[in-house]
Amino acid sequence: MLTQHHLLPAAHAGTQRQLRSLHFGPGRSGRKAYLQASLHADEVPPMLVAQSLIQRLQRLEAEGAIEGRIVLVPLANPVGLSQDLQGSALGRFDLATGLNFNRQFKHLGTSVARAVAPRLGDDLQANTREVRRVLGEQLAAWQAQTETEALKRQLQCLAHDADLVLDLHCDNQAVMHLYVGSAQVDAARPLAGYLGAQALLHTPLAGDEPFDETLARLWWELAEHFAGRHPIDPLGCVGLTVELRGETDVSQSLADQDAQGLIAYLQQQGHVAGEAPPVPTACEPTPLEAVEPVTAPCPGIVVFAKAPGDWVLKGELVAEIVDPLTDERTPLHARSSGRCFARSARRYASRGMRLAKIAGHEAYRSGKLLSL
Numbered sequence: 293m294l295t296q297h298h299l300l301p302a303a304h305a306g307t308q309r310q311l312r313s314l315h316f317g318p319g320r321s322g323r324k325a326y327l328q329a330s331l332h333a334d335e336v337p338p339m340l341v342a343q344s345l346i347q348r349l350q351r352l353e354a355e356g357a358i359e360g361r362i363v364l365v366p367l368a369n370p371v372g373l374s375q376d377l378q379g380s381a382l383g384r385f386d387l388a389t390g391l392n393f394n395r396q397f398k399h400l401g402t403s404v405a406r407a408v409a410p411r412l413g414d415d416l417q418a419n420t421r422e423v424r425r426v427l428g429e430q431l432a433a434w435q436a437q438t439e440t441e442a443l444k445r446q447l448q449c450l451a452h453d454a455d456l457v458l459d460l461h462c463d464n465q466a467v468m469h470l471y472v473g474s475a476q477v478d479a480a481r482p483l484a485g486y487l488g489a490q491a492l493l494h495t496p497l498a499g500d501e502p503f504d505e506t507l508a509r510l511w512w513e514l515a516e517h518f519a520g521r522h523p524i525d526p527l528g529c530v531g532l533t534v535e536l537r538g539e540t541d542v543s544q545s546l547a548d549q550d551a552q553g554l555i556a557y558l559q560q561q562g563h564v565a566g567e568a569p570p571v572p573t574a575c576e577p578t579p580l581e582a583v584e585p586v587t588a589p590c591p592g593i594v595v596f597a598k599a600p601g602d603w604v605l606k607g608e609l610v611a612e613i614v615d616p617l618t619d620e621r622t623p624l625h626a627r628s629s630g631r632c633f634a635r636s637a638r639r640y641a642s643r644g645m646r647l648a649k650i651a652g653h654e655a656y657r658s659g660k661l662l663s664l
């Protein structure tokens with residue numbers, strides 16, 4: 293295992309932070325997988341899963357079972373981790389700007405397409421190498437203005453040439469679920485099976501440049517752009533966001549179970565030698581456009597009738613909002629049937645607050661699809 297430390301430019305005097313990346317395998321096969329934990333720094337389950345992964349990957353490396361390279365960043369956001377406000381962890385948004393740490397990564401589709409166009413040929417593998425080389429160059433040239441931008445650049449540089457990117461997160465209160473680009477649903481199914489995911493949510497474009505989508509969509513967009521001229525692998529980088537249940541679902545047994553599932557997937561994808569275990573039956577993929585964000589139409593106390601993992605029928609009661617001034621109770625009913633896969637941990641709602649998410653089957657939303 294090779295350890296690298298990456299210093300971030302200090303936002304303030306005396307506060308220099310660093311990232312640690314762990315590199316497993318000799319890099320002989322040219323294949324690379326990249327995993328990172330807790331880009332949203334207040335999401336702790338991925339950090340413990342990463343610890344479990346380190347032990348397993350060290351063992352596999354010692355056995356010679358990693359031919360290519362597997363890179364793991366066990367704590368992806370030291371900036372967010374430091375945002376502790378009077379006992380409350382605020383690791384989702386950069387307090388300096390209000391921006392979500394998992395938005396506005398650098399999408400370089402147009403400039404990469406322009407730069408590689410004269411250098412592409414008929415060889416798919418050679419084209420893949422050329423796209424990665426140019427992408428690496430352009431990311432390295434990114435002049436980060438702030439500490440957070442430098443963090444994003446560093447993470448993207450570490451991941452840009454990977455065949456597989458797994459961004460490990462969790463939700464408020466949730467069951468295991470995954471997000472992926474629609475073009476990559478088939479590649480994601482085995483992971484959903486190994487992890488026992490209860491929702492596999494896909495969309496052609498979630499918007500706002502989250503980490504995994506920015507890395508992955510470059511490939512299917514370039515494949516489309518050069519279609520009929522040069523072959524580009526639309527799956528040049530399979531990118532997935534893994535939501536490891538809820539933020540308090542932190543236990544050694546869950547972490548070990550999830551690490552085992554991730555290793556099985558790495559094996560199934562050819563990043564770890566040996567025969568992968570049979571893929572358990574996975575949930576059916578559903579469109580992200582069909583996720584119903586159950587929203588509070590008024591302020592009040594939230595009394596849930598459904599929990600993550602529950603199957604909800606159209607018209608069923610999901611929650612009630614109780615107004616503490618008028619005693620009025622407002623029932624909230626599901627607009628379509630589906631799996632309730634996440635809900636808020638707060639039990640007081642302001643008007644418009646998102647309370648729960650249900651993975652429906654009929655797409656009805658458009659525009660930017662991710663929550664804030």
Ligand SMILES: [Zn+2]
Binds near residue numbers: 331332335394461462
């Ligand atoms: Zn997250």
